[in-house]
Amino acid sequence: MTKLKINGETHTIDVDPDMPLLWAIRDIIGFTGTKFGCGKGFCGACMVLMNGNAVNSCQLPVSAVGDNELITVEGQTENLQLLQKSWAEHNVPQCGFCQSGQLITATALLNGNSNPSDEDINNAMVRNICRCGTYPRIKKAINHSVELKNKG
Amino acid sequence: MKNVKNVSRRSFLKGLGLASGGLIIASGTTLFIGCEPKEVVEFNPNLFVQLNSDGNLILVASRSEMGQGVRTSLTSVIADEMEADWDRVSIKQAVGDVKYGDQNTDGSKSVRLLYEEMRKIGAATKAVLIAAAAKKWEVPASELKAENHFVISNSGKKIGFGELVEIAKTIEVPKDVVLKDPKDFKFIGKYLPSKDVENLSNGSAVFGLDKRLDNMKFAAIKRCPVTFGTVKSFDKTEALKIAGVIDVVEIPRVEKPFGPLGGVAVVATNTWAAFKGKEALKVEWDFGANANYDTEEYMKQITANVQKKGKVAKTVGNVDSAFKSATKTIESTYQLPHLVHTPMEVPNAVVWVQENTCEVWAPTQEPQRTRTEVSAFLETDEKNVTVNVTFLGGGFGRKSKPDYVVEAAAVSKAINAPVQVVWSREDDIQHGYYHTIAAQYMKGSLDKDGKVTGWLHRFALPSIASTFAPGTVDPAPFEAASATNVPFEIPNMQVETGEAPAHVRIGWMRSVINIPHGFAINVFADELANEAGVDPLEFRLNLIGSDRIEDTKNEYKYDTARLKHVLKQAAKNADWGKKLPEGHAMGLAVHYSFLSYVASVVEVSVVNNKVKVHNIHSVIDCGLAVNKNTITAQMEGAAIFGMSLAFYGKITAKDGAIEQTNFGDYQMLRMPQAPNIHIEIVENNEKPTGVGEPGVPVIAPAIVNAIFKATGNRYRTLPLKDYKLV
Known part of the structure; x- marks a missing residue:
C-alpha cells in the first residue's frame, strides 16, 4: 500500500511502487487536471507541486513520494x-x-x-x-x- | 442547475403547504401569482439556442474547441444578435450529427462559414422574444426592443427574456430577420474573453484523455514501425505478466483514409500498465511496400524531379523566352522536411461498444466523419453511434483524422467493455499523418532595370490526395493553388509540378501547403530583390503591383490592395528601415491563405552563428474581426508555431520507420526563445475569413530573409538547427 498526500488529503492506493506518480494521480486516484504530454519529462504537462517545488510526475515513482505534500492544479495554495x-x-x-x-x-x-x-x-x-x-x-x-x- | 433550482423552490413551497397554487408570497421578495410554480421551461427556437424560463441561455457550439476559441466566437455572435446578457450564457458542445450542418473544424473556416447563420439564429430568437412581449402587453412589436436579456417598450416597460419563454413557445420563428447594424455590435468585433478560460486553468475541463467511465479499461497499441506494415505474429506472454494487464488483442488494419493502421492492443487497468505491456509485447511484422523509405534519399529524388520540366499547372506569357532575353537570371532550390502535428494531447478516445449501441467520447475535429467511420467499422447504422466531443488538447489537423477513434471501437468491441485508447508521444510522432516533404525549384529573370520579367516555380511533394487515393503521385488542385495564385505583376510566369509518390500517410497540418509554398515564394522574392539591389519592401510592393482584384473562382475576391496594405502596416509597425543594433536585421514575408492576408516583419540577431528572434510584427486582414481576443491569440500562436518549424521541425524516415521519438528529438519552441509578438488586425467590414492558419506560413521565410540581411547567408532548407543556428 502506498500513501499519497494530495491537496491536503491522504489517499491509500495499492499499486506497483514503480508506477509513476502521474498515472497514480490520473488513473488510480482520479484527478485528471494533471496531464500526460510526453511521458519522458520533456514537456512539463504533468507537473505537480511536491513540498512547493514543481516536479515532473511522469518521472517520479510513487514509492519516491513518501510523506511529501503534493498539490495538483485542482489544489489550493x-x-x-x-x-x-x-x-x-x-x-x-x-x-x-x-x-x-x-x-x-x-x-x-x-x-x-x-x-x-x-x-x-x-x-x-x-x-x-x-x-x-x-x-x-x-x-x-x-x-x-x-x-x-x-x-x- | 435547473434541477437544483426547482428542487429548492418546490420543497420550500411544499414546506409551506402552499404548493398547489393561490397567491403566495415567498421570501418577501419573490411573487408567484395564480398558478403552481413549474419546472424550468425550455424554449428551443432552433438547434443552437435553448432559453430557459429562469433566464439561463444555453448556446450550442457545433464546432470543436481546440484552442482557437470557436466556442466563444460562434456563440457570441448568436448572443450579440439576440441582445443577450453574456453572463447568462453557457455553452453546450454538440454531438456529431448532420443536423448541425458541417461540423468539420478544419481549414480555418468555422467563423467564415457560420457567421451569417449564427447571426440569423440570434436575430430570429430576438424577434420571437419581442413578438412574445408584444403579445403579452398587447402592443405592436415595433414599439419594443431587446436589450441585455430584456425586452423593453417605448413606454418603459421591461420584461426578462426568461419570463417570455412560455409565450415565445407559441410563436412561430420567423424565416426572414433583420440583422443588427454592425455599429451596434456588443460582442462582435471586441476583445471578448473566452468562456472556457477558468475551466482550462483549474483542471476541470474534460479533454478526451480525462474521460472516465465505470469499468473503463485503458489500452495501448503497438503498430508497425513502417507505414502500412502488418502483423505476422505476436507473443503476448511477457505482456500478460505485467501487473494490471488484462488482455492482448489484435487490431485489424482498415484500408481507408482514416482507418486504423492496425497492430496489437494491450488492455490494462491503467495507462501505465498498458504502456508497459506494450513494451513487453513481441510482434513480428511484415513491413510491406514502404520498408525502404529513406527521407534523405527521397529528398534527392524529388529534388532531381524539380530540376527537369514538370507538368504545367499555370502559365502566363512565356518564361523560356523571358529567361533567354534576361539581363540576369537566378535559380534556387528549396528543401523542406516532413513535419508532424504533436498536439499536446496525444490522440486518444473512449469508446463503449454495446450490443446495439456505441458511444464515443473523443477529442475530434471531425465528429460526423468519426461517427461515419465508427459505424462503418461496427457495421451498424449511424443512428446507433453517439459521438461526444470533448475539449481537444490541440488539433492542428491531426484530430481531423479519426483513425484513433476507430481503434478504440475495435478494442472495445473485442473486450466487450468501455476502453480508452491512449497513444504515447512516440506513437504520435511515429504513426502520424505527416505534413508533406517538399522540393521546390525557382527561377527568375531580371531586365537591365532590375524589373522581374520571368518567374518559374516548380515543386514536387507527396500529396494529401495519396491518403485518399493510394498511388497518387501528383498534387491535388488545392496543392497547386497557393503557387498559382501568387499575385505578382510579372509578364511571364509558370508553375510546374513534379511527381512524388507517398510512403507515409500524408495529412494536413496547420497551414498545409502554404508552408512550403509560402517559404519558397517569399524567400525567392527576397533573393530577387537582393539581385536587383532594391530594398525588399519596396521590391515586394512593386512585384504585387497595381491595386486590382485577381480572378478567383469564389465569392471572396483576392484584392492586391489588401495584400499590400498588410505588408505596409507590418513594415510600419516594425519601423522598417530603422537603425538596428549590430548583428540585428529585419526580414519580411507576405502571404494570402485561407482567404486572409497576412504579413510579418521579423527582427533577428545572429551572434556567434546563433540566431535569436527579437520581435515579430504580424498584420492580418481577415475581414470583419469577430473576436479580436481570439484572433490576436491565434496570430501569436501562429508565430510560435512557425518558429518551431523554422527552428526545429524535421521528421525523417530510415528503413521505412520514423526516426524521431519524443520532444527530445522533435523539439518545440520554448518560452526563452519566444520573441515579443505584436499583432495588428486590420479593421474592415468585409466577410470574415480564416484566422487559425494564415499566420503560420510567413514566419519561417521572414526569419530566413532576416538572417540573410544580418549575415549574407541564405538558408534554403529547414530547419535552422541543421545549420547549428539554434
Missing part, C-alpha cells in the same frame, strides 16, 4: 490561485491542455522567488511546452501576479 486569476485576466489558455503544468511550474517559481526577473521566468518556464504558443501571455500573467503579490 496561494500562488496557484493568484496565478489562475491572472491566467483569466490575460486570457492565457488556448487549448488549455498544457496549462495545468504551466501553472504549477509558475507557482513553484513564485513560491521560491517573490520578484522574478524576465530571465528567472524564462529559466523556470523553459521546462514547459505550449504547442499553441501562449508563452507571451503566460509571461504577462506571471508578471501580473507578481505585481498583485507585491502590492500586497
Whole structure:
C-alpha cells in the first residue's frame, strides 16, 4: 500500500511502487487536471507541486513520494490561485491542455522567488511546452501576479 | 442547475403547504401569482439556442474547441444578435450529427462559414422574444426592443427574456430577420474573453484523455514501425505478466483514409500498465511496400524531379523566352522536411461498444466523419453511434483524422467493455499523418532595370490526395493553388509540378501547403530583390503591383490592395528601415491563405552563428474581426508555431520507420526563445475569413530573409538547427 498526500488529503492506493506518480494521480486516484504530454519529462504537462517545488510526475515513482505534500492544479495554495486569476485576466489558455503544468511550474517559481526577473521566468518556464504558443501571455500573467503579490 | 433550482423552490413551497397554487408570497421578495410554480421551461427556437424560463441561455457550439476559441466566437455572435446578457450564457458542445450542418473544424473556416447563420439564429430568437412581449402587453412589436436579456417598450416597460419563454413557445420563428447594424455590435468585433478560460486553468475541463467511465479499461497499441506494415505474429506472454494487464488483442488494419493502421492492443487497468505491456509485447511484422523509405534519399529524388520540366499547372506569357532575353537570371532550390502535428494531447478516445449501441467520447475535429467511420467499422447504422466531443488538447489537423477513434471501437468491441485508447508521444510522432516533404525549384529573370520579367516555380511533394487515393503521385488542385495564385505583376510566369509518390500517410497540418509554398515564394522574392539591389519592401510592393482584384473562382475576391496594405502596416509597425543594433536585421514575408492576408516583419540577431528572434510584427486582414481576443491569440500562436518549424521541425524516415521519438528529438519552441509578438488586425467590414492558419506560413521565410540581411547567408532548407543556428 502506498500513501499519497494530495491537496491536503491522504489517499491509500495499492499499486506497483514503480508506477509513476502521474498515472497514480490520473488513473488510480482520479484527478485528471494533471496531464500526460510526453511521458519522458520533456514537456512539463504533468507537473505537480511536491513540498512547493514543481516536479515532473511522469518521472517520479510513487514509492519516491513518501510523506511529501503534493498539490495538483485542482489544489489550493496561494500562488496557484493568484496565478489562475491572472491566467483569466490575460486570457492565457488556448487549448488549455498544457496549462495545468504551466501553472504549477509558475507557482513553484513564485513560491521560491517573490520578484522574478524576465530571465528567472524564462529559466523556470523553459521546462514547459505550449504547442499553441501562449508563452507571451503566460509571461504577462506571471508578471501580473507578481505585481498583485507585491502590492500586497 | 435547473434541477437544483426547482428542487429548492418546490420543497420550500411544499414546506409551506402552499404548493398547489393561490397567491403566495415567498421570501418577501419573490411573487408567484395564480398558478403552481413549474419546472424550468425550455424554449428551443432552433438547434443552437435553448432559453430557459429562469433566464439561463444555453448556446450550442457545433464546432470543436481546440484552442482557437470557436466556442466563444460562434456563440457570441448568436448572443450579440439576440441582445443577450453574456453572463447568462453557457455553452453546450454538440454531438456529431448532420443536423448541425458541417461540423468539420478544419481549414480555418468555422467563423467564415457560420457567421451569417449564427447571426440569423440570434436575430430570429430576438424577434420571437419581442413578438412574445408584444403579445403579452398587447402592443405592436415595433414599439419594443431587446436589450441585455430584456425586452423593453417605448413606454418603459421591461420584461426578462426568461419570463417570455412560455409565450415565445407559441410563436412561430420567423424565416426572414433583420440583422443588427454592425455599429451596434456588443460582442462582435471586441476583445471578448473566452468562456472556457477558468475551466482550462483549474483542471476541470474534460479533454478526451480525462474521460472516465465505470469499468473503463485503458489500452495501448503497438503498430508497425513502417507505414502500412502488418502483423505476422505476436507473443503476448511477457505482456500478460505485467501487473494490471488484462488482455492482448489484435487490431485489424482498415484500408481507408482514416482507418486504423492496425497492430496489437494491450488492455490494462491503467495507462501505465498498458504502456508497459506494450513494451513487453513481441510482434513480428511484415513491413510491406514502404520498408525502404529513406527521407534523405527521397529528398534527392524529388529534388532531381524539380530540376527537369514538370507538368504545367499555370502559365502566363512565356518564361523560356523571358529567361533567354534576361539581363540576369537566378535559380534556387528549396528543401523542406516532413513535419508532424504533436498536439499536446496525444490522440486518444473512449469508446463503449454495446450490443446495439456505441458511444464515443473523443477529442475530434471531425465528429460526423468519426461517427461515419465508427459505424462503418461496427457495421451498424449511424443512428446507433453517439459521438461526444470533448475539449481537444490541440488539433492542428491531426484530430481531423479519426483513425484513433476507430481503434478504440475495435478494442472495445473485442473486450466487450468501455476502453480508452491512449497513444504515447512516440506513437504520435511515429504513426502520424505527416505534413508533406517538399522540393521546390525557382527561377527568375531580371531586365537591365532590375524589373522581374520571368518567374518559374516548380515543386514536387507527396500529396494529401495519396491518403485518399493510394498511388497518387501528383498534387491535388488545392496543392497547386497557393503557387498559382501568387499575385505578382510579372509578364511571364509558370508553375510546374513534379511527381512524388507517398510512403507515409500524408495529412494536413496547420497551414498545409502554404508552408512550403509560402517559404519558397517569399524567400525567392527576397533573393530577387537582393539581385536587383532594391530594398525588399519596396521590391515586394512593386512585384504585387497595381491595386486590382485577381480572378478567383469564389465569392471572396483576392484584392492586391489588401495584400499590400498588410505588408505596409507590418513594415510600419516594425519601423522598417530603422537603425538596428549590430548583428540585428529585419526580414519580411507576405502571404494570402485561407482567404486572409497576412504579413510579418521579423527582427533577428545572429551572434556567434546563433540566431535569436527579437520581435515579430504580424498584420492580418481577415475581414470583419469577430473576436479580436481570439484572433490576436491565434496570430501569436501562429508565430510560435512557425518558429518551431523554422527552428526545429524535421521528421525523417530510415528503413521505412520514423526516426524521431519524443520532444527530445522533435523539439518545440520554448518560452526563452519566444520573441515579443505584436499583432495588428486590420479593421474592415468585409466577410470574415480564416484566422487559425494564415499566420503560420510567413514566419519561417521572414526569419530566413532576416538572417540573410544580418549575415549574407541564405538558408534554403529547414530547419535552422541543421545549420547549428539554434
